[in-house]
Amino acid sequence: MDDMEKLASGDFINLTNSSVRSFGWENVTVTVKDRTLKRPTDILHDINGIVKAGEMLALMGPSGSGKTTLLNVLARRTEHIKGETHERLFINGRHTTGREFRKIGRYVEQNDSLMSALTVKETLHFAARLSLPSSVSKQDRMVRIEELLASFGLLNQANTLVGGPVQKGISGGQKRRLSVASQLITSPKILFLDEPTSGLDSTASYEVVSYIQNIARKYKLIVIASIHQPSTNTFQLFDRLLLLSQGKTVFNGLVQDVQHYFDNLGRPMPIHMNPAEFMLDLVNVDFEPNSRQASLELHKIQRSWKESPNANVIVDEILHATAETCTCEVTTQDGPSAYMVPFTLIHRSFIKSRRDLVTYWIRVGMYMGLAVMMGTVWLRLTPDQHNIQSFINAIFFGGAFMSFMAVAYIPSFHEDRSLFVKERANGLYGPTSFMVANFITGLPFLFLITVLFSAISYWLSNFEPTATGFMMWVLYLFLDLLAAESLVILISSLTNIFVVALAITAFANGLWMSVGGFLVPLVELNVFWKYAFSFMDYQRWVFQGMLVNEFKDRTYDCGRLANGDCQCMYVTDLIDQCKIDGKGVLDTYGYKTGQEGKYLCIIVGIIAGYRLFGWLALYLKRT
Structure with a gap:
């Protein structure tokens, strides 16, 4: 059978077996401690349920x-639940380990x-590379991708950008379908969806759920x-x-x-009313004027279910599945080789950085400006004593403001971080691979920015006119940008709120400018600020190194009286x-020559x- 025959039949996706x-x-x-009542409270209590192959369950x-x-x-993602959890989960009527479960869900x-x-x-394509075993060939991956594009109605959008706030792309409904399709690339057995229709209108919601239903059935x-609160048509798909x-x-x-059921309960459902809307109105007591009476009615409904034959049917189904435990093993598959994951992430990040205007190209324009x-402000400064301060x-301006403008990287990193959190939760890779890929991807772009900026500003301003002086300037400025971006990554790893990350990064840059040795020379800086912050201030060492680079081998003309x-x-x-x-200028700042290696x-x-603490923040945080 050739690839197109496989694609047409769908046999390549092994869920049929x-x-x-x-x-x-x-x-x-699930029991948590109620801070108001100061006692344990169940936020989930004695929930039973079962879903069979090919079925869709709505949690409402x-x-x-x-x-x-x-x-x-149910998805075994309990690390974020701040409480005590008790559950018994069964696959084909038997318990499975969390590691096995992650591979089939x-x-x-x-x-x-x-x-x-x-x-x-x-x-x-990248979802497949990050999750499928290395034994799956590129040709087989492409067949699987084409099958998913066809199944989710995305063939016509295959070469369209996903898009975001700056670059327009596919619609919200298509993004939802793509999110689901990217999780189906590994042919899982169980799919968990958290609010799959959130933010979509009724038509788009029906479209998304309908595609999922077709996949589940097939x-x-x-x-x-x-x-x-699904529409009537969407609700009936479950x-x-x-x-x-x-x-x-x-x-x-x-x-x-x-x-x-609700008719027998004495709560008849109006003929022309959305069933989902009826049920949510029935069990929602938050907005009832008589909250005590509403709570009593709700407890009566909950007790009616617990005592109903329908509840026993669910328990019987679970017991029946347990009694008829499948003797066959649940087939799982390992992911790609561990050493291949960073290369895949680097490839993906490089494509993003090359295309995404926000990641680096807007910054290139900013830095060129x-x-x-x-x-032009410091145009062709002559080497005389009146220009030494200039x-x-x-x-100082070149190093400090280049560093400060790295805040423009925050939105891009937050997008990467959000994707990392999702892929890590699905067991695809950890913070080490993510941080290594991020670091390597940024190097060529930051170096390009440094060279372009230096080629213009260095020679126009008439700094030390030697090749060695220019190369050392580029090196210091490159490390300055790398440190600034590493600081942004550290702070953005601690918080995924843009305004908070921006405020903390701006404050940190202001602090580094203040104690870096320019505004107040280090020989005069307050002891507390000098020893508490100055030594960890990368801007200090960049400024110090660039100052030594400019003045150590240069002389300046003095003025003459009348x-x-x-x-x-x-x-x-x-x-x-x-x-x-020039060494006399360095003496006033307390800087010595011959220590450039130490500065670097x-x-x-x-x-x-910064990178290590950023890695630690990602390792400890899972949201």
Whole structure:
């Protein structure tokens, strides 16, 4: 059978032979400490359920009912739940380890964590490279990708950018479908969806759920989705419903039995009303004027379910699945070779950095504008004593403001971080691979920025006119930018809130400018600021190194009085020649020559420290 025949038949995606027949859970309870009541409180209490291959289950309930918490427990993503969790989860009626479960299940977040600069097809391509075993050939990967594009109606958008705030791309509904498709690339057996229709209109919501239903039916996939308030048409696409309120079950069973159940309960459903809307209104007591009476009614509904024959049917189904435990092994597959993951991430990040205007190219324009401004403000400074301070000012400005403008990288890193959190939760890779790829990808772009900026500003300003002086300037400025971006990454790893990251980064840069030795020479700096912050200030060492680079081998003409006598602002050994040795300028700042290697090592150490703490922040934080 050739590739097109495989694509047409769908046999390549091996879900048709899946050994997962059912997924059940019993007595799921999550207990947290209520800070107001000062006692343990169940946010989920004794939840049972089962879904069979090819079925879709809707988790519904008012806000705060426990939908997302239950979804995370079922998906074995309990590291974020700040409480005590009790559950019994079954695959084909038997327990499985968390490691095995991660290999057969995939979780789609509520928010679409996609890389805006990639095309639809590239998104699936990199998802395949990061999750499929190395034994799967490139040709086989492409067949699988084409199958998913066709199944989710994305063939016409295959070469369209995903898009974001700056670059327009595919629609919101198409992004949702792409998010789901990227998780299906590994042919999982169970798919968890957190609010798959969030932010979509009713038409787009129906479209997304309909595509998922087709995949579930065709490949016997188990789908569990939390969903807020679907339209009637969307609601009827689901096979089963688990309705929660205040952490307890209100209904759990087939969607087709909903109306009959509530009719028997004495809560008849109006003929022309959306069933989902009716049920949510029935079990939501947050906005009732008589909250006590509403709570009593809700407890009555919850008790009615617990005592109903329908509840026993669910328990019987779980017990029946347990009694008929499948003797076959649940087939799982390992991911790609560990050493290949960083290369894949580097490739993906490089494509993004090359295409995404926000990542580097807007910054290139900003830095070029800054270089022209700097070069023309400090235009062709002559080497005489009246321009010594101007040279010093220009060195400070070039280093400090190049560093400060690295804040423009925050939005791009936050996008990468969001994608990393999602892919890490699905077990694709960890913070080490992510940080290594980020560091390597940034090097050529930061070096390009440095060279372009220096080629303009250095020669226009007439700094030390030697090749060695220019190369050392480029080296210091490159390390300055690398340190600034490393600081941005550290802060942005600690918080994913743009305004907070921006404020902290701006404050840190202001601090480094203040204690860097320019505004107040280090020999005069307050002892506290000098020893508490100055030594860890990369801008200090960049300024110090660039100052030594400019003044160590250069001389400056002194002025002359009206009578022809020489008048030098700095007294050095060259006063008899009516010149100033640049080393005399360095002496006023307390800087020595011959220590350039030390400066460079300290800057590199600071960069490594920022990256290490950024890695630690990502390692400890999982959201």
